[in-house]
Amino acid sequence: MLALTVVGSVVLVQFDWFGDAASEEAPPIDTLFDVMVVLSTFVFSIVMVMFGYAIWKFRARPGDESDGAPIHGNTKLEIAWTVIPTIIVLFGAGYSWIVLDDIEARADDAMPLKVTAQQFKWTFEYPEADGLRSDELHVPVDRQLDVQLEALDVVHSFWVPEWRIKRDLVPAGEGGDEIDDEFVVTPNEEGTFSLVCTELCGLGHTTMRATVVVESQEEFDQWLDDQAQAEAGAGGGSSAAGGT
Template structure:
């Protein structure tokens, strides 16, 4: 290889390194990757520890899908190894194995088995999707979520009385963003809206996210969902999961789950402040 060609390749390699680093930084920013995402464990299929009853449904579907995928992969690998060992070329001269036009039992096998597998996957996915998106409309706590570039506004309604809205600004730490206070062991209905671009409401511990699309009518069930919180208090990070503009990565908020007595006190204070 000539020195000129080597120099050219080295120059191209030097250029690619900063480009790759810039691309990695862009992807990390676009997906809003940060250290506030909860740790995942292999025992949960790398999902975070959920804080809702609906999370049990997601966890079960996720684990079942992984088990089915790994079992299918294991069968395929075994068949590949078996074919490579027992059907390898045994003679020095080129000789084709016996040729057949078709094998009806085998063709039925590799047609029916995938059909059954896909049908089973579809059944459980459709069943769990219906459960996760069901909105009964009888939740005692309702939260209106308004997404905007680049933060959130939360208005909680209890017994038909709304609290004063809690709004935020773009921040670098979810603790500094607007905080949504919710009670444990309670069904909660969310109503999502946006006046500018598409956002996405995401709390990792909910194991659920929903796009916030502008122009959706208030009576459209597609902008609502329900969760039932577990008896687990704490503060959990939330964020926008849809690339929505220059400050997308700073569109952070938090959800604080508190005991019912503490929530009642919070609501009484904020509803009184709203009335003034």
């Protein structure tokens, strides 16, 4: 049983389940996932070993047409299969709670960002830059983003795979204050990523993507300036040749 757990765990943990990581929240999430994989492998091993043993031990010999012995209850076994899963689940819940508490901690200097989803388009608004809007997401590296979500029509879902965080955008309408519509994330690697809508939201769902550029603070400031000028010049600005 333990051998099967070890072999299964070693094999499964090798997989790069989520791909590249590019946020501060990613490592604790990935570690949590690996721990859960090991626990699941342990449970799977118990079930498979018991299953194999039962098939072998209690098989019907050739010519044996008799009924099985009538048995009822087994206190030791029942205590074991209640206590072990309870410990596993409580451990998983406690550990997840700690990780969630950690990755949801708010930084004082977080940058506010408003994300609006609609069929089939993302819009980003920067309250610190006079409400500048863009359909390409640019953010500075190593700064926590305080993201406010809004959906205009149906349910969408915000997901940048490398950041790990995934959150639904629910059209709240009147009195929708109780909907959990914000999250924080701290991108810690520069580069270009894809924001993917990960909630089937209509015929154009597969096209509902946006480019995400994580860049240095200087490049980000420059991009904001460029965007503001383009907006002032042409009136109505989306992203053209942004920061590289």
